[in-house]
Amino acid sequence: MSRKFLSGNEAFAEGIRLAKPDVISAYPITPQTIVVERLSEMVEDGSLKSDFIHVESEHSALSCAIGASAAGARAFTATSSQGLLYMAECLYYASGGRFPIVMMNADRSTALPWNIYGDQRDSLSQLDSGWIQVYAENAQEALDLALMSWRIAEDKRVSTPVMVNLDGFVLTHTYETVEIPEQAQADKFLPPYVTDNRIDFANPKNLAFSAGPDTNYIFKYKAHTGMLAAKEVVAETETAFAEIFGRQYSGLLDSYRTEDAEIILVTLGSIAGLCREVTDRLRAHGIKAGVVRIRYMRPFPNEEIAAALKNAKAFGVLEKDISFGNEGTVFTNVNSALQKAGIHIPGYNFIGGLGGRNISAGEIGEIFAAIQSGANSVNFLGIDDAEKTGGDGNGKSNS
Amino acid sequence: MANPTAEKLSRDEYFYGHKACAGCGGSLAVRAALKVLGQNAVSVLPAGCMSAVGFNFPQLCFSNNSIISTFAGTASMLTGIEAGLRAKGYSDFTAVGFAGDGGTADIGIQALSGAIARNDNIIYICDDNEAYMNTGIQKSGLTPFGARTTTTPAGSNIHGNLRPKKNMFEIAAAHGIPYAATASVGYITDFIKKVEKASKIQGTKYIHVIAPCPTGWGIQPDETVEIAKEVVDCGLWYLAEYENGEFTLNHKPKDFSSVEAYLKKQGRFKHLDLDDIKTIIASRDKKWAYIEKNFAYR
Incomplete structure (x- = not known):
């Protein structure tokens, strides 16, 4: 080696x-x-x-x-x-x-x-x-x-x-x-x-x-x-x-501090590391945050997502994707996993990183805060008024 | 097969039990070529008539290894098969593609050009019936001037297709391909010889064979071979080869037979008026002047 x-x-x-x-x-x-x-x-x-x-x-x-x-x-x-x-x-x-x-x-x-x-x-x-x-x-x-x-x-x-x-x-x-x-x-x-x-x-x-x-x-x-x-x-x-x-991977997804987490951010790819770092900072302030990094989008880890999120009070999905006229595709998939498992907690979609736009630690902190306090169903990072740009206007819950 | 002729062809059938229309020129070309290439031919057929009539699970009609490619991907799949089989230690096989005029001159030309440029060791046979017959007789890049198709209707304003055929044979040759040839199922021995010759040459081989479609051309099923002869005899098609950087004409009609007679036998040309026919004859004569000047004859 x-x-x-x-x-x-x-x-x-x-x-x-x-x-x-x-x-x-x-x-x-x-x-x-x-x-x-x-x-x-x-x-x-x-x-x-x-x-x-x-x-x-x-x-x-x-x-x-x-x-x-x-x-x-x-x-x-x-x-x-x-x-x-x-x-x-x-x-x-x-x-x-x-x-x-x-x-x-x-x-x-x-x-x-x-x-x-x-x-x-x-x-x-x-x-x-x-x-x-x-x-x-x-x-x-x-x-x-x-x-x-x-x-x-x-x-x-x-x-x-x-x-x-x-x-x-x-x-x-x-x-x-x-x-x-x-x-x-x-x-x-x-x-x-x-x-x-x-x-x-x-x-x-x-x-x-x-x-x-x-x-x-x-x-x-x-x-x-x-x-x-x-x-x-x-x-x-x-x-x-x-x-x-000698390296053990974690299957279809990778959970970080989710066991007792009240707010969980689900994401995929290289942004997960920064999400974990922000989680640690929040934990230091007594906020029970956690991160799920989806590794496999297909086959989709329905059961694993449900298991990771079942004790959370709310969750968010941060993804570099938008299915125009609806929401991020990862969000759709995660919601389906929870619905099948009978888990009904508020969830919010955060669309970020489009066209390579940087996602900062500060923004991830804001995402966790929004998960805690409630947000629009679909939120575009960097755009304040989601309704102007296709937020669905349905208010704070999608469940 | 030292000197192949139709009579000496293998009695084995490799394309058998398919659902091609009676009198299908394309199926004749595939059948004859596979008899020449034999059991170890691996045939690739894109979307089109030959795959539509031959590959309907569980009625699968090739007794040699065969595969449907994407419409645009005849040549690129041939490349992959040739490379894959070579990587697995095989050498005694022929990767051969059978694509129609649309699959070759239109949607598949990019992949074909790529394969020729790489000089991949494949045979690519274009069975040209001069329109998208499988989808119901629409114009392709190889539909001849004047032909009526369902997308080039013949009316009082427009007399069918306004553009001449793309010159695929010379396009292939312009790549510096080791071997290219034109053929017709009406001259089956010439076609068979060319397939046999191609199978002995290393690198990319391109054979363009005219293969009439009774349905699309508006002829009787038993007229396929006759009309495929006549298109050569009247000079609207020619039998030639390109090898070692040189063009050779293989067959020179003493006198051309009547272009008008050739055209008027076919439903797709029935509407042409005298001016149209004059245009077609003028374009034939121009082409033959070019051939006389640039092609050797032997």
């Missing part, structure tokens, strides 16, 4: 090197570029024996990865924002075909207005594409997910592609000290990909076919249950990972 000072992108590339994909097909887009540049260099210097294919678009990047996966190969791609949207058709194709591709997405705002900075509107818009979605918080987790995601995706019970999301710039371009596992450890953790869902010359297959009304729903149901099976596989994978690498 060695230690290196790496950005999120570079750490992820190190994880991909250890996972040894057969085929990498990628198209450059800011802020994803560093990961594909590093992988290109690894191929050039011989430390990564992958076929690096310089495709002419993101659509082809994923289409090519699907072809490689259909050949039984381990296939990787990476994208961001407009690129993710451009390849959107192929997302559904990959998941419908049950091709366990891994993709890194550098979370970035979507045009218009054009913006290269980080928010999560790109990946959250594709929640229904059938991909497992996981959000890293730091560079070490990014590297570790680059390894774990393959094992989850390729598990026979799952057979579902995984999108690993790194906050654009804040995570992709920020340097941290990262532990790099040894190849032998990675090989022990991640066996070669073996599948029947592939081209087979001894027993030829017709793949990626049409299925009419009589059978279509069965395939969709199986995709759904495959995704649900990932919950168990994530847990098993993290246990195996901890045994080999």
Whole structure:
């Protein structure tokens, strides 16, 4: 094991090197570029024996990865924002075909207005594409997910592609000290990909076919249950990972000081660290705050969210996303989890970080205060009068 | 197969039990090409007639490994399959795509251009029936001048499609592709030979085969082969190759047969007036002057 000072992108590339994909097909887009540049260099210097294919678009990047996966190969791609949207058709194709591709997405705002900075509107818009979605918080987790995601995706019970999301710039371009596992450890953790869902010359297959009304729903149901099976596989994978690498992850979400918390802020991605820091400050002043960081948006941790929030008096969801005309998508999902669990506590949505706008510790403090005192259902950080900008005007409760 | 002809083709069927219309030129091209390429061909078909008639679970009609790609992704999926199989240690296979005119010249041209530029080791066959037949005969980038389609209706104001076909063969050649060819299912031996030749060449191969659609062209199902011959004989299509940076004409009609007769046999051209036909003949003559000047003949 060695230690290196790496950005999120570079750490992820190190994880991909250890996972040894057969085929990498990628198209450059800011802020994803560093990961594909590093992988290109690894191929050039011989430390990564992958076929690096310089495709002419993101659509082809994923289409090519699907072809490689259909050949039984381990296939990787990476994208961001407009690129993710451009390849959107192929997302559904990959998941419908049950091709366990891994993709890194550098979370970035979507045009218009054009913006290269980080928010999560790109990946959250594709929640229904059938991909497992996981959000890293730091560079070490990014590297570790680059390894774990393959094992989850390729598990026979799952057979579902995984999108690993790194906050654009804040995570992709920020340097941290990262532990790099040894190849032998990675090989022990991640066996070669073996599948029947592939081209087979001894027993030829017709793949990626049409299925009419009589059978279509069965395939969709199986995709759904495959995704649900990932919950168990994530847990098993993290246990195996901890045994080999000594780092234990916390499953579909990560709770911080929630056991006795009265107000809990739910969020995802790299902002969670600052939320925890603010929580500690509030705790020092006797305010019982807590933080839930959602790691997996799909499969969604319904039960885990309910368990974490069941004793709270109120909660907030801070997300870098807005579903225009409604609310943030994470908020919708969290509310659904609570409703199913019969938990009826006030909840407020805080939309922040759009187009890379900084979210300060002060603002997070204000969010906790608003959760405690009550707020609009949907609140845009930086805009005082929510009603002017689409607050729903329903007052203080959404439950 | 040293000298392939239709008679010597394999008796094995690789595209069988499908639901293509009677007289479908596209299915003829797929069937013949797979007989040449054999069991280890991996075929990629985008959305379109051939996938619509061949891949309906549980009625799956390819006896070789086959897969539907996205509409735009024939070439990029071929690239991935070729790279993936190579990575898994296979060498004795042919990755072959069969895309229609729309899937090739319109929505799929970017991926095709990318594959040719990378010189990926694939065969890409465009079965050209000159419109989006699968969706109900809409104009594509390869619909010829004057043709009536459901989106280029022929009325008293506009006589069908106003634009000529994109020149996909020379577009492919302009990339410096190792091998490109034009063909017609009316000259099936020529097509078979070209598929066979392509299978022996390393790098990207592009074959553009005219494959009439009785439904879209307004001909009888038993006229497919005849009309596919006639389009070559009247000079509106030509049989050629591009290899080692040079164009070669494979077949030179002594005298062109009647363009008007070719057009008037087809429902899609019935509305054309004498001026339209003159325009078509003039454009044919211009093309052949170019061919005479720039293509070797052997």
